Amino acid sequence: MERREFLKKSALAALGTAVAGTGIVQAFNHINDNESNTDKMKIVVLTGSPRKNGNSAYLAEQFIKGAEEKGHEVFRFDCAFKQVEPCRACNRCGMDGPCIFNDDFQELRPHLIEADMVVFAMPMYYFSISAQMKRVIDRFYAINGQIKGASKKAAFLMTYADTAKKEAEPMLVHYHTLMDYLGWTSVSEVVASGVWTAGSVRNTDYPQQAYQLGRSL
Template sequence: MERRDFLKKSVFVTLGAALAGGGIMHALAGGEQNDNNQRNKTAMKIVVLTGSPRKNGNSAYLADEFIKGAQEQGHEVFRFDCAFKHVEPCRACNRCGMNGDCILNDDFLQLRPRLIEADMVVFATPMYYFGISTQMKCVINRFYAINEQIKGAQKKAAFLMTYADTATDEAQPMLLHYHTLLRYLGWTSVGEVVARGVWTAGSVRNTDYPRQAYLLGKNL
């Protein structure tokens, strides 16, 4: 059990280190990614988590495009739309001991085995008051029951985020959260799409961001 480790890693993270470790890489663009094309030619099991409750929303569209690119390359995708599932918040009963059955009997049971076996996990979320959506955070907190099975498991990850404002610095708290989570879990980010200036549902379709998401999936 590594709860002390959990605390230690959470407390000692610094903004500088986190940004140095990831920063805003933005999406991986096609021609620039020849090296990435060589990275992994084998089919991966990919879990895509979406966080928006908005139908036909922007982050969901980025997820669609990522999935299209990934599936064209033969990867197997399991999509879990957090806002349209019944997932209760972790109650911190600790019955699972960070590595066992959860007392909650809900839709997380569909996701749990997929997360454990996944080679890659993608987080697609809108910005809500400078953070990821509540619905997605609720699902991430349920990782607790499988913490020991997914931590250090050599998974890849990607982050797709949308927000209305155009200030790049406002994306930093979410990127810091993502990179800190990955550092704790020992997962590796393969890219991020940071879509700013998109407010109304579907407005991201008029930007270059969907192409970036598509190429991110295509170039895995």
């Protein structure tokens, strides 16, 4: 049932949203500015680059700075520096149970389940999300029953070297389709184009967008 749902969920709707809403030089913040929200959130930030001082890591840092200034509790998990096995599809977990692997995902698991918000920060690798990030997302499988349909917010911070909007679409479609499947609400995407060398994003206004996103929560 779950697998069928993976496929039949509204990929077309997500595509429409991403294509219509993807301005590469903009961050899209769908938060209602008029809505005062004093609730402190538990936020998980997943980073997906092997470059410690890279562009997506810097966006994540700026987001965290803003969120912590507003009193939110942030748990950061650097996927590229953790030992997380790729899902083996043994289905021992039944999509809602213990995983056969006793690795660093165990550290993340309770935070993901409890999180009010999950932020994905990563570089584009060959027009897609980085393998370091995907490996961790695939392990959501063992907690699928606990996170699917849970009331969570999400945000997406991505960096890439080229500037063509079209090239960012596969990652955004992936993200929106995942959000649609999980039933999480995407509040914002920061799509940082034209950044190649580690740290070059610092010379753009994308870090400010990420910071403002954190502050806006």
